[in-house]
Amino acid sequence: MTNFLYKNDLPDDLDLGPMVAIDCETMGLNPHRDRLCLVQMSSGDGHAHMIQIAPGQTEAPNLCKMLADPKVLKLFHYGRFDIAAMFNAFGTLAEPVYCTKIASKLVRTYTDRHGLKNLLDQLIKVDISKHQQMSDWGARDLSKAQLDYAASDVLYLHKLRDRLNEMLVREGRMALAQSCYDFLPTRALLDLEGWPDVDIFSH
Template sequence: MTVHLHKGDLPDDLDLGPVVAVDSETLGLSLVRDALCVVQLSAGDGDAHVVQLDRKTYHCPNLKALLTNERVEKIFHFGRFDIAMFQRDLGVTTRPVFCTKIASKLARTYTDRHGLKDVTRELVGIDLSKQQQSSDWGADELSPAQLDYAASDVLHLHELKNKLTDMLVREGRLALAEACFDFLPTRAKLDLAGWDETDIFAHT
């Protein structure tokens, strides 16, 4: 595994292919308070690209172009949060997307464990470390441990997508999952607009 650190943006000549795993790191989990700091990506080739964003400008045209490229599918785990952060701080709507957490909830109905660590352990046989999850992602310099952690969150998403897609097809739920993925940018907009805890589909 090689982790490539990029300051501010992806390189101009980097081609990550038609399916890219994406995740982000923030200063916390509040869509109102906490800043987007890092975006990590992988082409599924065992390498990871970590973009340490300039939080004063969020000037990253290459990253924004990838996130909005309709010919590139972006794989997330709990994409709802990342997509909302990208809408808020980068000003882009990310699509098309595949969310392994939604796929897991629709396919792995035999369990209530749908976190990335649990899904990766079962389907890929790898035990991810979450030790750096709550570290300071706004630091001027990211530590080797932080870079390795950021990379680990995207390195296995391609394999998870393939295995979960097979399960969704087996259970006849792939079309339902795809409809949920298509709705994610709208779900993110609802979160940002204040409907993050309200089920607008509920009768009450």
């Protein structure tokens, strides 16, 4: 596993390929209050590329170009939050997307455990640590433990997607899942616009 840490944006010449796993670290769970601190990515090759976002930073042109590229599938685990956090920071909506939490909820109806640690352990036999989850991501200098934790959130999403897709096909829910992924960026915008806890489809 190799971690590459960049300041403010991706290098101009970095090509992460047609499918990129993405995760974010923030100062908290309120995107209007808690700033985006780190964006980590992997093409599924065992390397993690990370961008440390400076306080007040509103631009990351190379990252935003990739987020908006219709030829690049963005893989998330609970993409609803990450999509909203990056849109709130940079004004760019990630599309098209795939979310392993949504896929899990559609096919793993025998459990209520859909966290990334549970999925990796049960479906691809990988054990990751969550000890750094609540650490200070706004620190100027991130520790090796923090970077290793951040990397683990993206390094295995490609394999996890493959396994979940097998289950979606088996259960006849692939088309339904795709419809959910297509709506996910809009769901993130609804969160930012003030409907985080309202079911707009209810009576």
